[in-house]
Amino acid sequence: MKVVVKVMLRQGVLDPQGEAIRHALGTLGFEGVETVRQGKLIVLDLAETDPEAARAAAAEMCERLLANTVIESYEIEVE
Amino acid sequence: MKVVVKVMLRQGVLDPQGEAIRHALGTLGFEGVETVRQGKLIVLDLAETDPEAARAAAAEMCERLLANTVIESYEIEVE
Numbered sequence: 001m002k003v004v005v006k007v008m009l010r011q012g013v014l015d016p017q018g019e020a021i022r023h024a025l026g027t028l029g030f031e032g033v034e035t036v037r038q039g040k041l042i043v044l045d046l047a048e049t050d051p052e053a054a055r056a057a058a059a060e061m062c063e064r065l066l067a068n069t070v071i072e073s074y075e076i077e078v079e
Numbered sequence: 080m081k082v083v084v085k086v087m088l089r090q091g092v093l094d095p096q097g098e099a100i101r102h103a104l105g106t107l108g109f110e111g112v113e114t115v116r117q118g119k120l121i122v123l124d125l126a127e128t129d130p131e132a133a134r135a136a137a138a139e140m141c142e143r144l145l146a147n148t149v150i151e152s153y154e155i156e157v158e
Binding site: 006007008018021024025028030031032033034035036037038039040041042043044045046047048057060061064065066 | 085086087097100103104107109110111112113114115116117118119120121122123124125126127136139140143144145
């Protein structure tokens, strides 16, 4: 079962990497780029076949390893 | 207009970061994690209000800066 995890810095946490991208896009001539936030995309292939169990496993993986929940939030999509 | 760009390594390109996550999840006791791929998630806030124009701008940003199209593929979602 394919599970997609999106990990982003929480609102209010400075994102210097996103800001660097925004600046670089401006330097390349792209106008109207207001904000850029960068996060991580983690695609897991799990042996689990039950969608709810796969989601629960992914949530535990996020809490324990994939996200630093002090500064990051995560979203899980089961496909 | 919010545009979400997903950048992943192409199929066949080794992903040591994903492999490290897979190994770490195994060490933590998670079973049945078959493969892990890690990519980047870039959330752009564009002044552009036309969805098709926003998508086209994001595609050009990917080609020129956000993705290394030799080894990475990208997907664009306009929200």
